[in-house]
Amino acid sequence: MIRFDNVGVRYGIGEEVLQDLTFRLEPGSFQFLTGQSGAGKTSLLRLLFLSLQPTRGLIEVFGRDSSALEPGELPAVRRRIGIVFQDFRLLDHLTLYENVALPLRVRGQEERTYRRDVIDLLKWVGLKDCIDAHPSILSGGEQQRAAVARALIDQPELLLADEPTGNLDPVLARRLLRLFIELNRSGTSVVIATHDHTLMEQFDARRMILDQGHLHIHE
Amino acid sequence: MSDTADVPGADQPVDPDMHLMRERKLAPIVPTASIASSALTLVIAIMTYLASLTLGAVTIIGDTARGWQSDIAREITIQVRPVEGVDLAQSVLEASRIAEGFEGVTGVTVIGEEVMKDLLEPWLGSGLDLEELPVPQLLTVAIDDDDPPDLETLRRKLIENVAGASMDDHRAWLDRLVAMAQTTVVAGFLIFLLMMASTVLTVIFATRGAMSGNAHIIEVLHFVGAERRFIAGEFQHHFMMLGLRGSAAGGVLALLTFVVFAIWIWWRGNDPSAEQAATFFGSFSMSLTGYIGTILLIFAIAALTAVTSRFTVLRFLGTLDRNSDEIEG
Numbered sequence: 001m002i003r004f005d006n007v008g009v010r011y012g013i014g015e016e017v018l019q020d021l022t023f024r025l026e027p028g029s030f031q032f033l034t035g036q037s038g039a040g041k042t043s044l045l046r047l048l049f050l051s052l053q054p055t056r057g058l059i060e061v062f063g064r065d066s067s068a069l070e071p072g073e074l075p076a077v078r079r080r081i082g083i084v085f086q087d088f089r090l091l092d093h094l095t096l097y098e099n100v101a102l103p104l105r106v107r108g109q110e111e112r113t114y115r116r117d118v119i120d121l122l123k124w125v126g127l128k129d130c131i132d133a134h135p136s137i138l139s140g141g142e143q144q145r146a147a148v149a150r151a152l153i154d155q156p157e158l159l160l161a162d163e164p165t166g167n168l169d170p171v172l173a174r175r176l177l178r179l180f181i182e183l184n185r186s187g188t189s190v191v192i193a194t195h196d197h198t199l200m201e202q203f204d205a206r207r208m209i210l211d212q213g214h215l216h217i218h219e
Numbered sequence: 220m221s222d223t224a225d226v227p228g229a230d231q232p233v234d235p236d237m238h239l240m241r242e243r244k245l246a247p248i249v250p251t252a253s254i255a256s257s258a259l260t261l262v263i264a265i266m267t268y269l270a271s272l273t274l275g276a277v278t279i280i281g282d283t284a285r286g287w288q289s290d291i292a293r294e295i296t297i298q299v300r301p302v303e304g305v306d307l308a309q310s311v312l313e314a315s316r317i318a319e320g321f322e323g324v325t326g327v328t329v330i331g332e333e334v335m336k337d338l339l340e341p342w343l344g345s346g347l348d349l350e351e352l353p354v355p356q357l358l359t360v361a362i363d364d365d366d367p368p369d370l371e372t373l374r375r376k377l378i379e380n381v382a383g384a385s386m387d388d389h390r391a392w393l394d395r396l397v398a399m400a401q402t403t404v405v406a407g408f409l410i411f412l413l414m415m416a417s418t419v420l421t422v423i424f425a426t427r428g429a430m431s432g433n434a435h436i437i438e439v440l441h442f443v444g445a446e447r448r449f450i451a452g453e454f455q456h457h458f459m460m461l462g463l464r465g466s467a468a469g470g471v472l473a474l475l476t477f478v479v480f481a482i483w484i485w486w487r488g489n490d491p492s493a494e495q496a497a498t499f500f501g502s503f504s505m506s507l508t509g510y511i512g513t514i515l516l517i518f519a520i521a522a523l524t525a526v527t528s529r530f531t532v533l534r535f536l537g538t539l540d541r542n543s544d545e546i547e548g
Contacts, residue, residue, distance in 0.1 A: 051442075071537065072446075072447070075444045075446045075447075076444070078442065078444040079443075079444035083442055089435070089439050091435075093246060093250040094246055094248075095243075095246070098246060101245075102248075102443050103443040103444060105245070106248075106440060106443055106444065106449050111243065111245060112242065115243075116240065119239050123239075128239070154444075
């Protein structure tokens with residue numbers, strides 16, 4: 001699904017923040033991406049999401065060399081990847097319903113065709129009572145769950161989540177993890193970038209540990 | 220909250236919350252309030268107003284020049300100067316006979332003494348006795364527009380057969396007037412083009428401003444897989460509506476201006492200033508072409524606004540792809 005071969009990233013003329021990354025993400029796999037702050041987790045997520053180009057090495061995404069992708073091809077690739085941002089990136093002028101439906105709306109789908117899916121998903125993440133509310137009046141945890149719902153609405157082949165449980169209490173964090181596991185069981189590959197050791201201990205999965213730009217993988 | 224996790228979209232249970240399933244009117248993805256709409260609408264309205272006035276003026280001048288051209292071309296003047304020893308009245312009769320005998324001449328009028336006095340009064344004062352002055356006699360010859368006479372032959376015949384006769388087909392005046400009118404029309408179009416260029420630049424700046432103000436929305440749209448043309452379409456729609464509002468306001472105001480001027484000329488009737496304006500610009504009213512042109516201009520400026528914003532957005536997104544710094548941390 002995704003293949004990194006000897007990938008390095010450098011910002012400007014500084015040292016490489018990521019060095020010699022070589023790994024694969026297989027279809028249906030589940031992995032935690034962890035490491036100390038500044039270890040390069042976010043940069044690695046950006047590489048996976050094609051919003052950052054490597055300074056060197058090869059990244060193959062869904063069988064395509066990422067450097068050979070035309071800009072016009074990027075949306076189609078990104079639609080196969082769901083991403084949950086650390087800072088949620090919800091649009092404040094849209095309701096939760098509209099935020100979650102956004103990926104389907106930009107594909108030109110009619111509102112009536114996705115209404116049930118969006119509402120079911122919002123109910124599932126426990127936001128049934130806030131469907132028509134705007135993000136600005138919601139708590140961090142509620143916004144986090146809405147961001148997760150938005151990433152999942154189009155059933156992506158790969159889900160990237162950057163500290164998805166950072167704003168959640170343990171109960172909700174556990175529930176979210178169960179969601180990710182269920183999603184993974186239905187065939188979606190999952191990468192969760194997290195500091196949360198408690199979360200990682202709840203599920204036995206591959207761990208990708210970044211340490212000073214180097215990647216160590218524990219299967 | 221149930222703890223039984225299930226992937227949504229699998230087996231759907233009976234929904235007890237049917238009220239949630241109502242149809243919703245979706246808010247625009249790019250919020251209207253985030254675009255400096257009133258200022259841009261005003262600028263577009265002013266530009267459209269000025270462009271419509273220019274277009275109208277060019278139309279009026281063009282029509283008037285054509286009017287002058289056909290009026291003057293419809294008439295020539297024969298002048299018979301007094302020559303010593305020759306009977307002027309006889310010469311005038313002879314000139315009139317020659318002119319009338321030409322094919323394409325529809326009538327010859329000898330300008331009478333009273334009319335001549337009126338014509339000379341501004342220069343020589345009242346109470347003139349034309350008998351005492353060697354005033355030439357004038358004849359106006361009306362000619363058929365569709366089948367004009369051979370003016371060179373007429374001129375030659377007059378000079379050969381009538382002492383002191385000369386003919387003026389107003390060609391020199393006509394050429395000057397046409398040249399002046401054409402210069403004015405060209406200048407008008409240049410001004411018009413400059414206004415269009417200013418409008419385009421204003422829209423480019425406004426679009427860039429709107430995109431800067433909505434950069435976070437564009438980024439999110441990118442992340443959820445929106446294609447560039449979708450994002451451009453969202454902005455284009457806003458700017459087209461905005462452009463249409465502005466251009467309609469400016470265009471309608473310009474049309475009203477022309478209507479008011481036309482009514483003013485008609486209302487003032489014999490007032491000298493109105494008469495003077497009417498002499499130069501006819502009824503100072505635009506032809507149907509001018510009105511249709513202004514209406515088309517309204518839609519053209521709205522379309523120009525939409526297309527300009529679309530290309531500006533597409534250009535911006537082209538630079539954003541693969542160079543973004545969206546995810547920080």
